[in-house]
Amino acid sequence: MYSIREVAPNMYWVGASDHRLQLFENIHPIPRGVSYNAYVVLDEKNVLLDTVDWAVCPQFLENLEAVLQGRNLDAIVIHHVEPDHLASLGEVLLRYPSATVYASAKAIEMIGHFGYELNGKAQPVKEGDTLSTGTHEFHFVAAPMVHWPEVMVSYESQTKTLFSADAFGTFGALDGKLFNDEVDFDRDWIDDARRYYTNIVGKYGPQTLNLLKKASNLDIQRICPLHGPVWRNNFEYFIDKHQHWASYTPEVQGVLIVYASIYGHTESAAQALASKLVQAGITKVAVYDVSNTDPSYLVAEAFKYSHIVLASSTYNGTMFPKMQDFLEHLKMLNLQKRTIALVENGSWASTAGNMMRKTLEGMKEMTILESGVKMMSSLREEAPLDQLVKNIQETMK
Numbered sequence: 001m002y003s004i005r006e007v008a009p010n011m012y013w014v015g016a017s018d019h020r021l022q023l024f025e026n027i028h029p030i031p032r033g034v035s036y037n038a039y040v041v042l043d044e045k046n047v048l049l050d051t052v053d054w055a056v057c058p059q060f061l062e063n064l065e066a067v068l069q070g071r072n073l074d075a076i077v078i079h080h081v082e083p084d085h086l087a088s089l090g091e092v093l094l095r096y097p098s099a100t101v102y103a104s105a106k107a108i109e110m111i112g113h114f115g116y117e118l119n120g121k122a123q124p125v126k127e128g129d130t131l132s133t134g135t136h137e138f139h140f141v142a143a144p145m146v147h148w149p150e151v152m153v154s155y156e157s158q159t160k161t162l163f164s165a166d167a168f169g170t171f172g173a174l175d176g177k178l179f180n181d182e183v184d185f186d187r188d189w190i191d192d193a194r195r196y197y198t199n200i201v202g203k204y205g206p207q208t209l210n211l212l213k214k215a216s217n218l219d220i221q222r223i224c225p226l227h228g229p230v231w232r233n234n235f236e237y238f239i240d241k242h243q244h245w246a247s248y249t250p251e252v253q254g255v256l257i258v259y260a261s262i263y264g265h266t267e268s269a270a271q272a273l274a275s276k277l278v279q280a281g282i283t284k285v286a287v288y289d290v291s292n293t294d295p296s297y298l299v300a301e302a303f304k305y306s307h308i309v310l311a312s313s314t315y316n317g318t319m320f321p322k323m324q325d326f327l328e329h330l331k332m333l334n335l336q337k338r339t340i341a342l343v344e345n346g347s348w349a350s351t352a353g354n355m356m357r358k359t360l361e362g363m364k365e366m367t368i369l370e371s372g373v374k375m376m377s378s379l380r381e382e383a384p385l386d387q388l389v390k391n392i393q394e395t396m397k
């Protein structure tokens with residue numbers, strides 16, 4: 001059965017949601033599923049904007065057929081060639097062989113590398129170029145590295161719609177809802193949106209800021225991303241979140257505590273620290289065990305909080321491997337501008353603190369507090385924690 005939604009007059013969502021995929025990009029858990037969005041705009045020329053992942057191709061083709069109702073498909077705009085959006089292109093071209101594919105020159109090259117045959121039907125477009133389909137006019141805007149090099153977005157000037165590719169996307173299946181005002185985004189979606197942005201696009205903050213700047217010159221009435229809800233109001237809320245994430249500015253003055261503990265003593269110190277912080281009035285505190293939390297969640301929290309406490313046992317002469325993995329993720333994603341405190345533990349020769357410090361030193365604008373805590377096997381005095389709380393308080397002023 002087809003499942004489509006009208007986005008605006010003559011503009012339709014023809015995407016699909018996937019609840020079966022466990023790991024997005026085969027790495028990030030998506031317990032709430034994900035949607036792959038594609039759109040059709042009907043006019044003198046009918047245009048499809050992007051395709052979907054192979055997993056939902058049959059549903060998408062049924063949706064496409066339902067919207068076209070026997071009309072021809074004249075144009076396909078490909079904003080981004082990642083296979084979760086490109087994979088169904090071959091099937092579309094088989095059914096609508098006369099459609100011309102509009103994409104950046106880089107995208108057309110990459111489509112070839114993925115093995116799709118465009119048979120002379122490709123039309124490279126660049127920033128400033130337009131595609132008129134009758135009453136609609138698509139203006140192409142380059143958005144390199146948001147989050148691949150070939151990415152472009154397009155602005156349809158009659159309906160004032162921004163087709164934003166992976167920008168403004170989020171994890172989470174749509175399940176019938178399409179617009180941001182059909183869900184409680186701040187309650188149910190923002191954590192997944194943050195986890196999506198920070199893990200998928202997080203490395204490319206400057207490029208995202210560049211796109212936000214270009215978008216700020218446009219009169220936008222709706223934003224159609226490739227994943228998650230379509231935005232038709234309250235743009236400032238979501239744009240402000242992206243401004244924070246892309247500029248690596250914390251959303252919250254508070255403390256994220258991530259601990260790695262084998263037998264529980266480092267964990268106990270982390271919990272004692274959390275209690276002391278809250279008693280001192282710093283109530284925005286989040287505590288995670290690195291061993292049972294997927295790094296994608298920790299990364300999102302690290303982008304959210306101003307202060308991060310890393311507490312790790314020593315393990316074979318270095319920090320606990322899961323802590324190392326988490327820090328490598330933060331480094332890879334370019335997280336910067338955070339205040340960090342280190343808590344280390346070891347039973348004979350503790351090296352976790354130094355190893356964590358070394359990793360952090362390779363990152364930009366990370367302030368490591370002097371008052372780190374060093375314990376041997378367990379913490380048996382309160383003073384180091386009290387000193388750390390004081391230090392954190394001072395740096396929050």
Ligand SMILES: Cc1cc2nc3c(=O)[nH]c(=O)nc-3n(C[C@H](O)[C@H](O)[C@H](O)COP(=O)(O)O)c2cc1C
Binds near residue numbers: 345346
């Ligand atoms: C496999 C393994 C390797 C360890 N390697 C070291 C080490 O290199 N140096 C050290 O001081 N302690 C080492 N330890 C001891 C733990 O770091 C120490 O007992 C732990 O920090 C205690 O805190 P916890 O209860 O939070 O795990 C090792 C423990 C294990 C299980």
